[in-house]
Amino acid sequence: MKHLVPKTFLIAACLSVGLTAKAEDGSAAWLRYAPIANAKQYETLPAVIVSRGESASERAAAEELRRGLTSMLGRPFTVAKNGRGAAILLTADAHLPSESYRIARNIHGLHIDGSSPAAELYGVFHFLELIASQRPIRDEKTQSPSATIRWTDEWDNLNGTIERGYAGRSIFFDNGHVRADLTRAGEYARLLASVGINGCNVNNVNADLDTLSPEHLREFARIADVFRPWGVKLALSIDLTSPQTIGGLDTFDPVDPKVIAWWQSKAAEIYKLIPDFAGFTVKADSEGRKGPSQYGRTPADAANVLARALKPHGGVVLYRGFVYNNHLDWNDRKADRARAGVDNFVKNDGTFDPNVIIQIKEGPIDFQAREPVSPLFAALHKTNVAIEVQTAQEYTGQQRHMVFLPSMWKWVLDTDLRAPGADGKPRATPVKSIVTGHAFPNADGSARMGGFISVTNVGLDANWLHHPMAMANLYGFGRLAWNPDTPVDEIANTWSTMTWGSDAAVRATVPKMLLGSWQVYEGHTGPNGIGTLTNILGYHFGPGIESAERNGWGQWFRGEKDGIGMDRTSAGTGYIQQYPPELAAKYESLATIPDDLLLFFHHVPYDYRLHSGKTLVQSIYDTHYASALAAAEYVPQWKSLQGRIDPERYTQTLHLFEFQAGHAIVWRDAINQWFAKQSGIPDAMHRVGNDPGRMEAEAVKADGFTPVDVTPWETASGGKAMVCHDAKGCTLTTTVQQPSGKYNVAVQYYDMWSGISRYELLVDGKRVAQWSADDTLPPAQFDAAPDGQTATRFTAQGIALHPGATMTLHAMPDMRSELEHVMPAAEANSQLRPRDYREFAPVDYIVIGPDGDLTPQ
Ligand code: GCV
Numbered sequence: 001m002k003h004l005v006p007k008t009f010l011i012a013a014c015l016s017v018g019l020t021a022k023a024e025d026g027s028a029a030w031l032r033y034a035p036i037a038n039a040k041q042y043e044t045l046p047a048v049i050v051s052r053g054e055s056a057s058e059r060a061a062a063e064e065l066r067r068g069l070t071s072m073l074g075r076p077f078t079v080a081k082n083g084r085g086a087a088i089l090l091t092a093d094a095h096l097p098s099e100s101y102r103i104a105r106n107i108h109g110l111h112i113d114g115s116s117p118a119a120e121l122y123g124v125f126h127f128l129e130l131i132a133s134q135r136p137i138r139d140e141k142t143q144s145p146s147a148t149i150r151w152t153d154e155w156d157n158l159n160g161t162i163e164r165g166y167a168g169r170s171i172f173f174d175n176g177h178v179r180a181d182l183t184r185a186g187e188y189a190r191l192l193a194s195v196g197i198n199g200c201n202v203n204n205v206n207a208d209l210d211t212l213s214p215e216h217l218r219e220f221a222r223i224a225d226v227f228r229p230w231g232v233k234l235a236l237s238i239d240l241t242s243p244q245t246i247g248g249l250d251t252f253d254p255v256d257p258k259v260i261a262w263w264q265s266k267a268a269e270i271y272k273l274i275p276d277f278a279g280f281t282v283k284a285d286s287e288g289r290k291g292p293s294q295y296g297r298t299p300a301d302a303a304n305v306l307a308r309a310l311k312p313h314g315g316v317v318l319y320r321g322f323v324y325n326n327h328l329d330w331n332d333r334k335a336d337r338a339r340a341g342v343d344n345f346v347k348n349d350g351t352f353d354p355n356v357i358i359q360i361k362e363g364p365i366d367f368q369a370r371e372p373v374s375p376l377f378a379a380l381h382k383t384n385v386a387i388e389v390q391t392a393q394e395y396t397g398q399q400r401h402m403v404f405l406p407s408m409w410k411w412v413l414d415t416d417l418r419a420p421g422a423d424g425k426p427r428a429t430p431v432k433s434i435v436t437g438h439a440f441p442n443a444d445g446s447a448r449m450g451g452f453i454s455v456t457n458v459g460l461d462a463n464w465l466h467h468p469m470a471m472a473n474l475y476g477f478g479r480l481a482w483n484p485d486t487p488v489d490e491i492a493n494t495w496s497t498m499t500w501g502s503d504a505a506v507r508a509t510v511p512k513m514l515l516g517s518w519q520v521y522e523g524h525t526g527p528n529g530i531g532t533l534t535n536i537l538g539y540h541f542g543p544g545i546e547s548a549e550r551n552g553w554g555q556w557f558r559g560e561k562d563g564i565g566m567d568r569t570s571a572g573t574g575y576i577q578q579y580p581p582e583l584a585a586k587y588e589s590l591a592t593i594p595d596d597l598l599l600f601f602h603h604v605p606y607d608y609r610l611h612s613g614k615t616l617v618q619s620i621y622d623t624h625y626a627s628a629l630a631a632a633e634y635v636p637q638w639k640s641l642q643g644r645i646d647p648e649r650y651t652q653t654l655h656l657f658e659f660q661a662g663h664a665i666v667w668r669d670a671i672n673q674w675f676a677k678q679s680g681i682p683d684a685m686h687r688v689g690n691d692p693g694r695m696e697a698e699a700v701k702a703d704g705f706t707p708v709d710v711t712p713w714e715t716a717s718g719g720k721a722m723v724c725h726d727a728k729g730c731t732l733t734t735t736v737q738q739p740s741g742k743y744n745v746a747v748q749y750y751d752m753w754s755g756i757s758r759y760e761l762l763v764d765g766k767r768v769a770q771w772s773a774d775d776t777l778p779p780a781q782f783d784a785a786p787d788g789q790t791a792t793r794f795t796a797q798g799i800a801l802h803p804g805a806t807m808t809l810h811a812m813p814d815m816r817s818e819l820e821h822v823m824p825a826a827e828a829n830s831q832l833r834p835r836d837y838r839e840f841a842p843v844d845y846i847v848i849g850p851d852g853d854l855t856p857q
Contacts, residue, residue, distance in 0.1 A: 024646045026463025029191055029471050030498040033071035036134055037502055042073055045137070046109045050083040051090040056229035057117030060190075061124045062090055065112075068128040088112065090120050099198070100144040103127055103137075110137065118198065118231025125194040132498045143482075146436045149316070149357060149386050149451025150481040151199035151235065152192060152474075153281060154458065158208045158216070161825075164392050164540075166399040167459035167466040172202045178219035186226035188458060193230035195478020200227060201235035205283040205320065209245045211238055212266055221273040233278035235318070240284045240291055240302055242266070253295040254305040263309035271313040279315035280306050281359065285344075286323045299323065299344065300351040307353040318386065318453065319352075321345055321360040321376055327552040336566070336573035337554025338364035341376035350382035357384040359453055362412045362431075364575075365555060367395050369522040369532045370408070372587070372597050375578035377431050378417040381440040384449045387412070387431065391465075391473045392457035395532040396521055398541050399467040401660045402634065403521045404514035406476030406488045413484045418582040426582040432484035452481035468653050471499065472514055489515060503644045509637055516630065522596075523627025524667045527620050528610075529600030530557045530565065533671060535712075535788060542663070542788025543670035544712055557599060559678055563606060564616075565599035576601060595619075606679035620675050621683045624668040629857065631664035636853035661855045662746070662793035670714040670788055693856060695734050697722040697843040704730030705811075708786070708842070715788035716844050721750065723786075723840040724757075729812040732843065736763075736805040742851040746795040747809060748844040749773065750786035754822060755814030755839025761796055762808040769796035773839060782824045784835045786842040795855045801848065811841035 024032070049069075051062035062079045065088065069077045080087075086109040096102060096115035101123030104111050112127055114120030122143070130137065155163040160174040171184040179185075185202075192200060202223055203211060210216060224234040239245065243262040244252040253259055270277050284291030284302055292302035303319040310317065324340035341364055352358070358380060363371025367390040377385060389409050396403045413432040419439065421427040433439040437448030454477040458464040465471055476491045492511035500506050525543070526533035535544020536555050548555040558566055568575035569588050576587045586592045587601050595610045606617040614622065634657040642650060672688045682688070696718045698707045704726040710716035724730035745761060751773040760770040771794050783790050801807070815838050823834040849856020 024649055026468050026471070026649055026652075027187070029464060030475050030495055031068075031128075031191065031194055032498065033068045033128070033132070034501055035074050036072050036131065038134060039073045039075075041134070042131060042137070045069070045073070046086040046088055047075065047077050048083045048085075048087040049077060049079045049090065050081070050087040051079060052081055053090065053092065053117060053120070055117045057121055057231050058090065058092075060229040061114075061117070061120045064121070064190075065090070065124045065128065068124075069131065072128075072131050090114075090124070092117070092120065096142055097144050100142050101126070102142045103140045105137070105139060116231075118193070121193050121231055122196050125196075129494060129498065133494050134502065145196055145482050146432070146484055147386070147451040147481070148449050149199065149318070149453065150197050150478070151201060151278070151318075151451070151453045152197060152391075152456040152477075153201045153205065153237075153388070153453055154456060155204040155206070155392070156202060156457070157204050158211075162457050162459055163204050163206060164394045164455070165457040165459050166392065167457070167461040167464060169460050171458060171460055172223055178216075178222055182222060182226045184460065185223055186230075188464070189227040189230035189232040191464075191474070192232050192478070195475055196482040197478050198231055199233045199235050199278045201237055201278075201281050201318075203237050205237045205281055206287070206289065207237040207239045207283070209239050209241065211236060212242050212270075213246055214269065217270055217273055224274040224277065228276065233276050234274060235278040235281060237281045237283065238306075239289065240282060251295075252290075254292055254297050254302045255295075260305055260308070263305055267309035267313060267315070271315075277313065277315055279310055279317055279355075281318040281320065282306065283320045283322065286320070287326055291323070298348050298351070300348040300356075303356040304351075304353045307355045311353070311355055316355045316357060316449070317353075318357050318359040320388070321358045321374070321385075322366075322388075324554070325552075326554070328554040330550050330552070330556065333567075334573050335554065336568060336575050338566075338568065338575050339573060339578065340364075341374055342379045342578040345376060345383075346379045348383075349380045352383050354384070354449070357386045357449060357451065359386050359388050361388045362409070365531065369396055369518075369525050370529055370596060371531075372529070372600055373412050373415045373417070373431055375417075375575075377434045378419040378429060378580050379578065384437065385435055386451040386453055387435045388453045388455065389477065390455040391470070391477055392455050393470065393473075394540050395534055397660070398539075399465050399470045400541075400656060401521055401631075401663065402467060402469040402513070402517045402656070403473075404469070404476070404488075404492065404517045405473040406480060406491050407515060407518040409477070409480055410484075410488045413480065416583075417580055419580045426580060429580075436484065452477070454481075463649075463652075467656050468499070468649055469514065469517075469656075472496075500645055503641075506641055506644050509641055513634060513637055520627045520630045520664075523623045524631060524664045525671070527599075527623055527671075528565075528595060528616065529597035531555055531600075538787070539783065539789055542791060543667050543715055544788050545670065545674045545714060546712060558603060560603075563604050563608070564678070565603040566601070567603040568601045572603070606675070606681055615681075617675055617679045617681045618684055621672050621685070621688055624672050625687060625857075628664040628668040632661040632854045632857070635661055635855070639853055658795070658855070659792060662748070662795070663791070665793070665855070665857065666715065666748075666788060666791040669717060670712075674714045691717070691847065691857075693738075693848040695846045695848075696720070697732055697845055700732050700734040700846070702730070702732055704728075705732060705843070710786050710844075712787065715791055716786065717748065718845075721786050721842045721844045723842045724811050724813045725815075725840055727813070727815045729810055730841065731811070732809040732846070734807050734846065736801045736803060736807055736848070738801055738803065738848055740802040741800075742798045743801050744795055744797050744849050744851055744854075744856050745769070745799045745801075745807070746793050746847045746849065746856045748791065748793045748847070750790040750842040750844070751775065751792050752784055752790055752837060752839040753782040753824070754784075754837030755816070755819050757814050757839045757841035758812040759794065759841070760810045761799075762806075762810060763799065763801065764805050765808075768799050769794070773841070782835075784837050786844075791844065793855065797853075798851055807846075809843065809846060811843060813841040814839040
């Protein structure tokens, strides 16, 4: 949306920042090593780095330290094998606990000791972070990770696409093969290592069936090679049918001796190529993937055959707990997708091998804006478990909205499930104590293997995740996986300083924006635990409220005449009883259920009074207005930092905030309109349906445009938009009623994936603004229809208007015939048919509002 920033503004931004900051593309992420303001405080730090280590990781650690210190402190640092006099000494110390490091000073200088080469790297990155944040160098106690498994999962397909990837194509694959140039993959491993992540599963859990072919394995080994210096181990998602599909066997039954032998030989083949291979991730019996149920076998039967094949080589199996039936019966009031985790796994507790870990999504449904934590965490007492979170913002704005997810994850990790101890009494069992293996230890009292997995889905976009702010989520994931007690404000502050610099205004603004952003997003999407309310049958980006209902996917909220919400009490689906008794009692009672989870657990009338004192529906209206306004305020907040941040990243981020401000209004209006219609209860403050300054496109004088019904209706103001099928263009004309003055004029329109419609705004025949619907924003994915994910707006600022002036919107559709039957490359392997991507310049409404940095509400 280049057009959103006036050219004059861009030039001013470049001039004012030119002398203080250089343009950046975000590829350095938080490892920018920008010169620090007060380098003098570190003047006694020795300039020689002594490292005797011969391994690639030790060399990488020494070189990283040299590079970081030289850049931040503005004086040369060198690496030597030996040193006389004071030095920074990088040393291996086998006495330290596994993967641990310690920073200490003595008369020889500063020591960064690691229990392994990878741990030396962790120590180095931590030390560099101290310097970047200008903290004092002190002796630190030994730092150890909270859990063994600290991985990212990437849902990359061998054809180069990424399932739920919002930042371009795969950094690993293209055209059915591993890329020839793996530079980005190596750089990614460096980023992961810098926050203590030690594994990366590079392919989609919906794994290509021939993932384990000898040819592909040889190619995967090249990825492992570029990961290795950074202590990041390669893992692969596999399909359980592999013994049959690529092995040529007549079965994949996990207890069949031929299948057992096949997996053993496949494991041996892998370890020959990749000696430090981390292991397999398995999605089975879920969303169309085949699994052990086909042979009447259990998840443990399937996981264990793999685990036994990997065990001699030191590998692990991450078996996903995301097993559910996506053909549930909507008419069955007892059916409940949320129950699936516990129903499918608890009977197998204690039967999984010690190198199997059940990978459990944070909530029982699917990464919604808010869900309760999965009860499966507290239900498995004799099984290793890990938590799966999603840095890829599938349901949280797809890296077009700023949502700081560590706030959500910390809330999840701190949620105390109150599982009973050996004496049967409830005790403190926060999720973090379970996934780090302490709450339900091994029989000998030692911590179970556990961990943290982030579905990250970085792409070829220079800045990895498209939204510069989204990188705070990857950084925060690493920090929380290393230590789940890390305060989120500490994460936001440190990331902000390292990413955006130490200017006081930047430090005061960015963390504050981040820390409120989850609530803002939740506030203008799905409230009170109802789910995100996105179009679950589409791309999960914009609103599409009823898409969740009346189908087999089970993301239901049962919005009915009498009320709304899933009744998961004992009178309903009984799901609440899957939690330990103390927490179940809290969720079962309307007196104690928190407002923000109400609709996940209870079906209540629309005028139900919340603990906050408001009725449910009024609270929804109020929250949506407040949150859309909070999203709009990101724009002026960000603009206040102009000149304090390099212009390239500043401008890119500004575009995203401008988009978010408009899209938050799409969300706000869709949900408020839907609730008003469904409940029949008007907004006590008369805002819903009364939008000052808004002119519906279908209600003004139109030339050439024709009205269309938008589906779902709530994603257009008044349910309708105007489209233009005339290659010469169409116009909407209105007479200004406002008093003379300067105004913002916003045009709400739809930007399809492919075509490029052009628009111009004229006042009394004179062009005052023009733009093209030509960006990848929105939609984040391919969409050929006007709806909640293609809806966007253009705002022209400072437009002089006077009463009686003629305002005209002139739209030129993109009718190129080559757009008529298009199959996007990313969908080429799917069942979809080519679609018509001509863009008929759809317009929803025009709104005139106060001049200034806020888009008119
Ligand atoms: C990789 C959700 C996503 C799917 C994803 C699945 C999973 O359903 O929409 O894209 O598939 O979760 O986690 O396996």
